[in-house]
Amino acid sequence: MIHLKTFTFNPFQENTYVVYDDAGEGIVIDPGCYTYEERQEFKKFITENGIQLKAIFNTHAHIDHVLGIDFVKNEYKIPLHLHPKEEPVLLDSKKRADVYGFPHYQPADVDLWFTNDEILSVGALQIKVLFVPGHAPGHVAFYFEKEKFVIGGDVLFRRSVGRTDFPLCNHEDLMNSIKTQLYVLPDEVSVYPGHGGKTTIGEEKISNPYVKA
Numbered sequence: 001m002i003h004l005k006t007f008t009f010n011p012f013q014e015n016t017y018v019v020y021d022d023a024g025e026g027i028v029i030d031p032g033c034y035t036y037e038e039r040q041e042f043k044k045f046i047t048e049n050g051i052q053l054k055a056i057f058n059t060h061a062h063i064d065h066v067l068g069i070d071f072v073k074n075e076y077k078i079p080l081h082l083h084p085k086e087e088p089v090l091l092d093s094k095k096r097a098d099v100y101g102f103p104h105y106q107p108a109d110v111d112l113w114f115t116n117d118e119i120l121s122v123g124a125l126q127i128k129v130l131f132v133p134g135h136a137p138g139h140v141a142f143y144f145e146k147e148k149f150v151i152g153g154d155v156l157f158r159r160s161v162g163r164t165d166f167p168l169c170n171h172e173d174l175m176n177s178i179k180t181q182l183y184v185l186p187d188e189v190s191v192y193p194g195h196g197g198k199t200t201i202g203e204e205k206i207s208n209p210y211v212k213a
């Protein structure tokens, strides 16, 4: 069985996910913990549940999704995975952090680069990397096909979609990503987004006001 834990961190109310198997092997997706309290909360959960974190997987490198990477890397000595097209966003993150008021943010180096459609194994987890640019140039989503859920970052939200009014965003790409990478998945697949509550592919195909199937 696969377990999924959701944290909501930092002033942007960003969702950080930990996915792990029965043996406790797992990954953290988009660690956004920034304050001392948030980092303690994260650590406590990992320790109390006997989780051995193996990697950091980032959907993209916007500031709210990277605020905890440095802490997690130092604490657990695990590699950061990111899509190569997201490198310019990560390189800009220190500047963004200063603009948004996170003076203690430390950018971390990427250890491994995702390739489109690859399937990565961590313990019992099988994670397919879907390339879904638009909200960010190298945005990816993580599809757990057997368990029927997607950790989608800021692409598709419950009744909404990711913003495309930032630098390096592209609205057409976003619409295309949703239609060709997400709406093709089975209706019952759950989507856990980077902000707000979960939804399903089927629900959004009918009810999303921005992109209908």
Ligand SMILES: [Zn+2]
Pocket: 060, 062, 135, 136, 154
């Ligand atoms: Zn974002």
